[in-house]
Amino acid sequence: EEGGFLDESADGYFSRLTLSDQQKAIVYEMSSGVIRQKAYLDWLVAHFVKREMKPEVRHLLWVALFQVLFMKKAFYHVVNETVDFAKRHHGxxxxxxxNAVLRRALAEKDCLPMPEEPLERMAIECSFPEWMIRRWAGQFGLEKTRNLLSILNTEPEFCLRIDLNRMSREQVDAHLQSRGVETRLGSLLPSALYVRRLGPVLSDPLFREGIFRVQDESSQAVAHAVDPTDGMLILDAAAEPGTKTEHLMQLCPAARIVAMDLHVSKLRPLAPWVLLLRGDAVRNPFKKQVFDSILLDAPCSSLGVIRKHPEIKWRRREGDVPMFATYQVGMVQALWENLKPGGHFVYSVCSFEPEETVDVIERLRQYLDFSLEEPLPSPATERFHFSLPHLTGSDGFFLARLKKES
Structure with a gap:
């Protein structure tokens, strides 16, 4: 509601309190769950509350209803705890x-009339903005859209990227399983290992030593699409937080890498190995035809990562998607002059919206001379790597590799 990000807000909250990992996990589950189900919870509460509420009172209703309806906590226990808390802190x-609203809402919820129009009904049942549902129904149809919304509303898995120069995936897998962490192997890359719970992983000594990082498997594919080799001069043009830059270093320590971003604070740990530059891709300071390869993980709507960041679905507006698309085209055009003929431009976004993915490539054809190369070996699609969450179970992601012809 204040425009912050869930993860950053939670980290700030946890830093001020002494909580166990189990307590942190419960707080995060409730917070992220309430954000996911906000539209449904608002719809339910609106049937019983006709006056303005203070935010903290509305939040108490949301959290209590979420615990009963989605966490399957005992009705009487949740209501009693909520009422006792409110009595102590609010009078x-x-x-x-x-007490009155919760008891009525939980008793009468199944009798409330839903909208007859299918997309309006889906917006409440699945708790998504109606404009997103209409957009996706137009792309995928109603049944596949419902599948997409369902997967985006589930608790996410998290993927680790293992530094294979230091440990094998099998060694990390055995280590984590010995500590009670449930894992599964990635299907696309040998560095990818999925975990169900992130808390124990972030406190693991291997994480602190940098042997693995948290990075979705499709995102890991970006550095492989760059395909760094010894002596290659590479620009990571929107580098923060440095995850992809670090991966490029791991794949080829002898590559020469420039990491540029408007914000470089999170890139500073990479300074001994790469050249850091605070700069703007659109107005960059580089000479023409200097880089062998350019990577642009472009700013985007981020609709592909709603599963991990549910606040995104309430922050975005329909006009954001074409706005980002125009900016993305401009960024590629500005950086294109810095790429050598025969060099490769790798473009990626954590979105599956046509305007930010295939349409960007088609718009660029009007201005630039390039050929498309498969960004990855199988199972890449014909010309792109495209991850749709309801088909892959992974984040929504798009990746293209363009070869500059002239």
């Missing part, structure tokens, strides 16, 4: 109000 009148 008896608010406690009585919450």
């Amino acid at each position: 008896r009148p608010i406690a009585n109000f919450l």
Whole structure:
């Protein structure tokens, strides 16, 4: 509601309190779950509350309803705890109000009329903005859209990228399983290992030593599409937080890498190995035809990572998608002059919207001379690597590799 990101807000909250890993996990599950189900919870509450509420009172209703309806906590236990908390912190009148609303909402929820129009109904049942549902129904049809919304509303898996120069995936897998972490192997890359719970992983000594990082498997594919070799001069043109830059270093330590971003604070640990530059891709300071390869992981709508960042679906507006697309085309055009003929431009976004993916490539054909190369070996599609969450179970992601012809 204040425009922040869930992960950063949670980290700030946890840093001020002494909580166990189990307590942090519960707080995060409830917080992220309430954000996921916000539209449904608002719709339910609106049937029983016709006056303005203070944000903290509305939040108490959301959290209590989420615990009963989605975490399957006992009704009487949640209501009693919520009322007791409200009585201590907000006074008896608010406690009585919450008690009445919660009991009515939980008793009458199944009798409330849903909209007859299918997309309006889906917006409430699946708790997504109606404009997103209409957009995706137009692309995928109603049944596949419901599948997409379902996967985006589930608790995410997290993928680790293992530094194979230091340990094998099998060694890391055995290590984590010995500590009670449930894992599964990635299907696309040998560095990818999935885990169900992130908390134990972030406190693991191997994470602190940098032997693995958290990075989705499709995102890991970007450095492989660059295909760095010894002596190659590579520009990572929107580098922060440095995850892909670090991966390029691991794949080829003898490559020469320039990492540029408007914000470089998170890139500073890479300074001994790469050249850091605070700069703007659109107005970059580089000479023409200087780089062998350019990587642009472009700013985007981020609709492909809603599963991990559910706040995105409430922050984005329909006009954001074409706005980002125009910016993305401009970034590629500006950087194109810095690429040598015969060099490769790798373009990626954590989105599956046509305007930000295939349409960007088609718009660039009007201005630039290039051929498309498969960014990865099988199972890449004909010309792109495209991850749709309801088909891959992974983040939504797009990756293209363009060879400069002249």
